[in-house]
Amino acid sequence: MKLMVIDGNSIVNRAFYGVSQNLSTREGLPTNAIFGFVNILLKLLEEEQPEGLAVAFDLKAPTFRHLAYEGYKAQRKGMPEELAVQMPVLKRLLDAMNIRRYELEGWEADDLLGTMARINGEEGGQTVVVTGDKDSLQLITDSTTVKLVSTRMGRTTTRNMTPEVFREEYGFDPIHIIDLKALMGDTSDNIPGVKGIGEKTAMALLAQYPSIDDLYAHLDTVEVKPAARKKLVEGEGDARMSYDLATIRCEAPMDFHPQDTLRQPFHNDELYQLLLELEFSKLIDKLGVRPTSTPVAQAVEETPEIRVEGVYLTGEEQLAQVLPKWQAAQYVVVLPLPNLDGVTVSLSEGDKDWLYDVRSSRYEGDYQAFLAQLFGPGVKKVAHGVKELCEKLLEEGIQGEGFVFDTQLAAYLLDPTAGSYDLSKLSMQYFRKELEESRAWRDEEAFGALSDQVKAQAKWYADNAFIEALYEKLAPQLDELGLTKLLQEMEIPLCSVLANMERRGVLVDKGALSRFGEMLTGRIADTQKEIYAQAGEEFNILSPKQLGHILFEKLGLPPVKKTKTGYSTNAEVLEKLQYQHPIVSLVLEYRQLTKLNSTYVEGLSKVIAPDGRIHTSFQNTVTATGRLSSTEPNLQNIPVRTALGAEMRTMFVARPGWVLVDADYSQIELRLLAHMSGDEAMIQAFRDGVDIHTVTASQVFGVSPDRVTADMRRAAKAVNFGIVYGISPFSLSQDIHVSVAQAKSYMEKYFAHYAGVRAYMDGVVEQGKSQGYVSTLYGRRRWLPELKSSNFNTRSFGERVALNMPIQGTAADIIKLAMIRVEHRLAQEGLQAQLVLQVHDELIVECPQAEADTVARLLTQEMEGVAQLAVPLTAEAKVGQTWAEAH
Template identity: 45%
Template sequence: MSEKIVLIDGHSILNRAFFGVPDLTNSDGLHTNAIYGFLNIMFKILEEEQADYLTVAFDVHAPTFRHEMFGEYKGTRKPMADELHQQVPVMKEVLGAMGIQVIEQAGYEADDLLGTVSKHCEELGLDVSVVSGDRDLLQLATDKVKIRIPKTKRGTTEVEDYYAEDVCKRYQVTPTQFIDVKALMGDASDNIPGVPGIGEKTATKIIVDYGSIENAYEHVEEIKPNRAKEALRDHYDMAQMSKTLATICVDCDVPFSLDKAKLGELYTPEAYNLFKQLEFKNMLSRFHVEVPAQKVEGHFRKVTLLQDVEEVFQNIQKILEADSEKKDSRIGFVWIGEEEPLGLALACGDKEICYIPAEGFVTEEYLKEQLGNLIAKADAAATLDLKSQLGRITLTDAGKERLFDCNIAAYLLNPLKDSYSYDDLAKEYLGLMIPSRMDLLGKSGWTAAQEEKPQEFLTCVCYMAYTAWRAAKELMEGLKDTDMLRLFQTVEMPLVYTLYDMEQAGILVQSEELKIYGEELGVRIAQLEQSIYQMAGEEFNINSPKQLGVVLFEHLKLPGGKKTKTGFSTAADVLEKLAPENEIVSLILEYRQLTKLKSTYADGLAAYIAADGRIHSTFNQTITATGRISSTEPNLQNIPIRMELGRLIRKVFIPAPGCVFIDADYSQIELRVLAHMSEDENLIHAYREAADIHRMTASQVFHTPFDEVSPQQRSNAKAVNFGIVYGISSFGLSQGLSITRKEAADYIGKYFETYPGVKKFLDNLVVHAKEEGYVTTMFGRRRPVPELKSSNFMQRSFGERVAMNSPIQGTAADIIKIAMIHVNERLKKEKLKSRLILQVHDELLIEADRSEVEEVQKILSEEMHRAADLSVPLEIDMHEGENWYEAK
């Protein structure tokens, strides 16, 4: 069996990946999507080919020998986007770290290098696979040379393969004749002028009939149509020049070595470090090397004896007292363990790093007490994910002020990241490459890791404490530099304690009622199934988009079918347009809603009911880029409210005996924020007059007296009002209101005429984001908008919408956070039994003791109204009920 070599056209594949993979950036701000896509394509090709050799060829961006032969047709390719250009040297560095040969030569394009190397390797008897997104390389195809053309779309890669016979089947010409076709039709992207007036179809027919440009010219009077004949006759010199430009050189001077192309161990320590820097976490599992790292100075100690533990704490206290004179008295700590605490990792210097197991004489209570003493002595006590550890910390009010959550600080500085692990913090803020938890422990839990990998476990937990200790200072400086220290200290850190209290409280659920609700849904779902089968005239899998598409658009021949690669689209927007006139479609939409309700809520919520009969959801404050809180395991913020059957599920959530629910939510908070931040006089006046804002907008936009505004006009104005907050486009509004794009554009135009201050405000946000790279909320929260620098139009458009809506949504999120912090603190300060148990976007839910209802309502009203000082009143709606449904 012949040996095999893979040759990759570097710039071509990078370019394909750049436009095929959504924009990615690492913590250093480096765009990485092209590198990521390139590596995915390369790994896919190598796994398929099982090659023995690999070489990647790059262009040198200078005029090539082919273009220098002709004056005005010298290489003048459009320069690559900056986001792609910065990735090229990094890509070469990655390939070098993996031991992959890279070739480039001034005066030659990559396809010339590939052409020469492919011919050389074929002559040596190797099987050759050339990987490129450029179809010019099809001219290199033979029985032994295969051209592979990848297509990357939405993160997935498909590859077209061409040997010589495949080129003939697809293009009706041989690989050599493919040059002539391109020469006739030209290629502006490759600076090949071609023959004016001859397109691909005509060029192909001419070469199929005559075999070559030269032979066609000899029979030029026979060529049809006449315009093609005249074009070739008048521009034969251009056709010959184009053929020279289109022909890939196969005998140029190439710096290629077959020995250097030999594939060795790709997954080297050097490559691992680069993958870590690029933050390609899902690729790290390919590496089976001993994890390289810059070792932290100092040593890790595992302390087990009580007298040693006391000595450790005494030493740390002495260090803190000494350092307090230098104004740098800090500790880093992390409690380790899932359900039960295993121990405490501590750091207060490069050498003072230790892990103290909670075992034997060293109890959890003892460690809590000693940690509390250290926090009281320290200027700052830094940790990772404070909320998960609060149950293991004894705190005074003064101690609370000293705590510093590194994850939250890092989130404020860069809210676009999907995680804030200790190794990421070490890399970004300390310049250290240290092993991650996955590197050291794999997927093992803490308990299993401590038993099975004691040394790796010890290293991991000490790295965590050390990173918290050292990174806190850098993070604090970052917050000061970005004017977000006050936001961190007065909103985000106090919120940790409020969310912890809410998680501990949970919400009571009637499990039997939830079960009955699920059974009722099941009955209705079964009825819908039978009705759908009857109307369709056959049984099929309603949950299968492919089968559903066939039934609707082929068997029932409904209009509006959109064919995709996998079949007809049955997306919600497609079906919703068909529903008014097709009963089966309406039933299918209802079926989808009810099956979602049953699986996610009726059945799904039951799994989260704890022994106390309550669901204790987890509230996250480092997930959304706008600053909104999210809820997981389960997501209680996503309980349906738009359809009555969905709202009914709220009935299973009840207050504890002797309590009622009090629900308070802000009325149109984002529009009120918009009025304040835009300083639009008309919008401010409307709110100060307590007018129906949607009716008022409809009256002014449609030039209709206020009292004569129709329900439809008010509904349309409402869509525009809320759409403006989200940076809606005319296309988006037209889809939402089922009107033409022109009508939607007119609505938006009239809106901005009515509220000119809003238009100016939104435009200024985009300008600021383009200049500074971010936008801010009223409270100083920053939202980076890197999309505005993208060369991709869709990405830039998305960035403009983000720039417009983030300050509004983020300010609303800040206000609700401030309100919930103050409400929770008031309830505790006044020693009430009532407690805050849930936050859903603009809504707060209190489980109120019946004897405290009036006090709770007063607290809610006062704290929610004064959470922010706006130029328009903050209004709240408040209701009381025996379950969440009634209260809402």
């Protein structure tokens, strides 16, 4: 059988230091190492497809090596606390995944890996030893491959070391890696080796005699300098002790049978609950785990009866009796059944819980009128996913109103990086203990004995009960953190605005889109011919391997970076090489053209609705900063600064007799930086209405504003916006193509002029450390446990977020409030104009030509009046037949 054995400590260390370094639960438990480990594991399983799988871990107890040599690994620092707390949880996760793990007191994980590989090999199996440490290279045999794992900048790469690969690299057999360490030592394990003998000398010695036994037997005749020979003589004892310490023992006394490691199905419920506890929503979906039980614990008692007075509303007479009760209640919980074919409404009255079930199929009256009353302003409602509910109501011609709480949005505000806010996941997350303690959670047989009607009522009541329980749990937390106003005055009112925008959509000129596609196809073909001419042959331009061969082997360009599969040809590499050969710029252009064609021309064509419009979906629980995102399609990713991007905007048009009015905030993030930092020089520049990039350029380059060139302004613009995003001198140097020292000088001059910005940046990071979070001007929070991490990369990430989130998040809050105000004002003025699109800092309204001037003034007024800052908040509105004309 093919067996994969993993060095658990080695891989978890690489996950901790090199992968996903900015994760923790809302309770503050770091989870980056666990998350990284699982993702590396999934990558390994995909690459190797093993039949058997096992993970070995070290234990704290000293091993026989520590007893033999007191200095063994003595210099190693203890495991960081952020990693130590994750280890027991990782082991629980492996158990839930039904993966065998092995630990043995007095023995290291390496010894267990070697023993498992030996036993499997003796039984005719093939073993893949996975580790990040080269110590295990000695295990390489015809039946054992060592798979080396490395992680850097969040990316994991692997390399398979076979006997052939090893010999090609080292010049001797894998077993003699022990002899190499015996001579040169190993600082990571504090193995001394022979004092004064380094890697170069040791390799030269082993080229003559591949083992220390042979070497010392022929010490008089070995070709080596006299001084080195003397060191070998004096250090023989250390060499032999080091050999012993470096040798992996493949006879650990462990109870191991390869068949025990055959991969098994997950322990579904355990794994699902643990992943929820760790807040790994995306991994739940990726692994495809679901609880095998239905969470009806709060709906079903020990006896098969419903803990609720269930009422089926079948007519308007019954509705007339209960509607006053709903209107008088502090709130009711509403749960729509699919496509609004039914609705359940629940409320508590004294010690009784009432559940009202209304079905369109049995309702003897005007069902749409019932929906209009329920979802009108007269009934205060708690729901889960108000935006989606508003979308369904619009299909019935109803504007949803009266929502006082949204458990989905509340969960998002409390934990904006969770990724998923599904009701069942939140229920498990917040009420897991109650569900585990419930008999109904476990007893599927008892639940199965219930009638279908009772089961249905149980499920509806359970979902309603979960929403109510979440409301009661989350509402006080929002109050405590000052987030209630944000929910009630921004996020919930925005739901109906977004639903209306999605339903309206934006019109697309199919003919223009088709012509644009034809133009792109022609340019792609022309660019392809030019690339082939420069290369002197035809090849697959989109193949990194074939492109690498052309650039670095045939044309002789200097390789910037290599990957495990060959030369890197990513955009970063090509941008560094584009001035060294004309083919590089052509390849970059070819990639841009093909991406535009596939993503937008072909992609947009597929999502144009029968009404000729594109109805993107605005996501309001995705980004950690509070910004909206759009999907199916993503209209926020259309290139902004390129000519082709501008041409893409010509595809989006107004209907005949109408126009588009586009209003865009001017430099909103820099204006917010001025306001939040209180920097007097920056504030004055904005108040005076001067060009901030020109002012910055004059200070950075030491020239008067009238002598600032276009290149100087462009560099200053990169500095201005880079500061907002916490850019480093290295990153700035890459952006504006100067040396790191020059970029650092620019930043120092910037801070010398804008001293208030430097003080603000230092202060916001310190505030984030002390509070554990940063926030926007409107109170939106982003939790930052990364700021207290002992890991430099993790801490640096936290600092960048601390610098950026308050500004970008406040910009997001402002545009949301502007959307609410614009939607309300358009309706208030009785205009036909409709808000149809939001992209970053701009709003697009479609209106009749006759309303254009009125709408342009209205848009500007509402966007500029949404917040009072220390500097003017300015927006400029333009009118055009297409988005490009109005932008």
